[in-house]
Amino acid sequence: MVGPWLSGEKINLRPLRDGDAIRRVGWLNDPQTVKLFTGSEPVWVYKRVDAERWRQTLEAGRLAIVWAVETKRHQHIGDVDLHNMDRRAGLARLTILIGDKAFWNCGYGTDAIKTLLRYAFSDLALESVGLRVYGFNKRAIRCYEKCGFTRVGVAPEPGEICMTVSKERFFVENPDASAVHT
Numbered sequence: 001m002v003g004p005w006l007s008g009e010k011i012n013l014r015p016l017r018d019g020d021a022i023r024r025v026g027w028l029n030d031p032q033t034v035k036l037f038t039g040s041e042p043v044w045v046y047k048r049v050d051a052e053r054w055r056q057t058l059e060a061g062r063l064a065i066v067w068a069v070e071t072k073r074h075q076h077i078g079d080v081d082l083h084n085m086d087r088r089a090g091l092a093r094l095t096i097l098i099g100d101k102a103f104w105n106c107g108y109g110t111d112a113i114k115t116l117l118r119y120a121f122s123d124l125a126l127e128s129v130g131l132r133v134y135g136f137n138k139r140a141i142r143c144y145e146k147c148g149f150t151r152v153g154v155a156p157e158p159g160e161i162c163m164t165v166s167k168e169r170f171f172v173e174n175p176d177a178s179a180v181h182t
Ligand SMILES: CC(C)(COP(=O)(O)OP(=O)(O)OC[C@H]1O[C@@H](n2cnc3c(N)ncnc32)[C@H](O)[C@@H]1OP(=O)(O)O)[C@@H](O)C(=O)NCCC(=O)NCCS
Pocket: 033, 036, 037, 078, 096, 097, 098, 099, 103, 104, 105, 106, 107, 108, 109, 110, 111, 132, 133, 134, 137, 138, 139, 140, 142, 143
C-alpha cells in the first residue's frame, strides 16, 4: 500500500515517485551500505528493475506500507516501510534505509522511525512493531533504542538481533513523538 503523507520534526514521509528508484539503485550499490543493510558484501548489482519490483511489491500488497523519507527541503534521503502487517494481531515489521550517507548520524533515521511508529500505533492501531538488525550495526541499534525498541528472543540468522517496541512503551518513551497528516 501507499502510505499517507506524514510530517516529523526533521523529515517528511511521502509516497514514492517514479524518479525515486534511481537513488535507491545508487544506495544499494554502495558496499558499506549493503553490508549494514544485508549483513554481507554485495554479491550482485542492484538494478533499476530491482528497485521498481521492490516498490511494486510493497505498494501492491495489503500487508505492507512504504514511504520515501525526505528532508524538510524535499531531498529524498531514504525509504522506510512496514511489512508483514497482521492488523488482527496488531503486529508488523519495519525496515529503514537512509541511503544518503551524508545524512547518517544526524537524527533523520530516528525521526523517520518515530514518525512512522506514531502513525502505526495511532492510526493503524498496531500493538507492536518488530525488526531484525545485524549485531555489528551499532548505529542502527542505537537508533532503534532511541525509538524505544528493545532486544527480544532468538535471532533467526547468525549475527542477527530481533528488536521490538510496543505501543505502550513507545508512547511512554516518546510522549512528544509527532506525526501529523499534511
Ligand atoms: C541505521 C539508520 C537508519 C540510522 O539512521 P541515522 O539517521 O543515521 O541515525 P540517528 O542519527 O537517528 O541515530 C544514530 C545514533 O547512533 C549513534 N552511533 C553512530 N555510530 C555508532 C556506533 N558505532 N556505536 C554506537 N552508536 C553509534 C549516533 O551517535 C546516534 O546516537 P545519539 O543520537 O545518541 O548520538 C541509517 O544510518 C541507515 O539507514 N544506515 C544504512 C542502512 C542500515 O543500516 N539500515 C538498517 C538496517 S537494520
